[in-house]
Amino acid sequence: xxxxxxxxxxxxxxxxxxxxxxxxxxxxxxxxxxxxxxxxxxxxxxxxxxxxxxxxxxxxxxxxxxxxxxxxxxxxxxxxxxxxxxxxxxxxxxxxxxxxxxxxxxxxxxx
Amino acid sequence: xxxxxxxxxxxxxxxxxxxxxxxxxxxxxxxxxxxxxxxxxxxxxxxxxxxxxxxxxxxxxxxxxxxxxxxxxxxxxxxxxxxxxxxxxxxxxxxxxxxxxxxxxxxxxxxxxxxxxxx
Numbered sequence: 500x501x502x503x504x505x506x507x508x509x510x511x512x513x514x515x516x517x518x519x520x521x522x523x524x525x526x527x528x529x530x531x532x533x534x535x536x537x538x539x540x541x542x543x544x545x546x547x548x549x550x551x552x553x554x555x556x557x558x559x560x561x562x563x564x565x566x567x568x569x570x571x572x573x574x575x576x577x578x579x580x581x582x583x584x585x586x587x588x589x590x591x592x593x594x595x596x597x598x599x600x601x602x603x604x605x606x607x608x609x610x
Numbered sequence: 611x612x613x614x615x616x617x618x619x620x621x622x623x624x625x626x627x628x629x630x631x632x633x634x635x636x637x638x639x640x641x642x643x644x645x646x647x648x649x650x651x652x653x654x655x656x657x658x659x660x661x662x663x664x665x666x667x668x669x670x671x672x673x674x675x676x677x678x679x680x681x682x683x684x685x686x687x688x689x690x691x692x693x694x695x696x697x698x699x700x701x702x703x704x705x706x707x708x709x710x711x712x713x714x715x716x717x718x719x720x721x722x723x724x725x726x727x728x729x
Binding site: 539545551590 | 645647654660669671705707715717720721722
C-alpha cells in the first residue's frame, strides 16, 4: 500500500522560510496527482491552502505557495508568522476509484 | 457564501451504526462532489469516500468498503454518511468537504461531527 510521506515536524524562525514536502513511499509525485495542502490548528476544521499543485485557495496569503520539487510536492511558507504554527497535511489523488490519500502531516513550529 | 453545516455529536455503542449529515448552501449543490474525511483523536486526517450529489454515484476508500454508505437529498442540499458495525477505533471527528470543481482535493470544509463509540 502506498504511503504519502511528510516530515513529522519542522521548525522555522519568525520571518524565515519553510519548505514542507509530500512524497510517495514508492514512486514520484507529479502534477497528475493534483497535490493539495491543508492547514489545521488544534480543535479546528482543516483550512484549504493550495490545490492543483500551486493554486491558492480564496483568501490565502501569497506567502503560501505550492510546487513540485524533484519527485515531491512542496509547500513553501515565506516570511513565517507566529500564527503559521499548525499542522499541515498534503493530499494526493491516486487515480483509482477517486481515491484521495492524506499525507502523514507535518507539525510546524515558529520560534 | 459557501457553508457546509454538519449534524451534532453522537455517542454510539459498539456494533451500532451512525448517520452524519452535511447540509450545503451558497452554491449549486449538484455540481460539486462532496467528500468525507475523518480524524481520530491525536491522529491525522483520513479520506473515507466521495459522492456526486448530481447523480448520486459514490466511491469509497477500500478500508471502509462494506461498512459505509453515502447518500444525498437534493431537495435539502444534504449529503449523508452512514458507517455501520462501529468499533472503538471509529471514534473520531468526521468532516464533510467540498471537492474542487473540475479537479481533485477539497476547497471548503464542514465544522466536523464528533462520533464517540463506547460501551
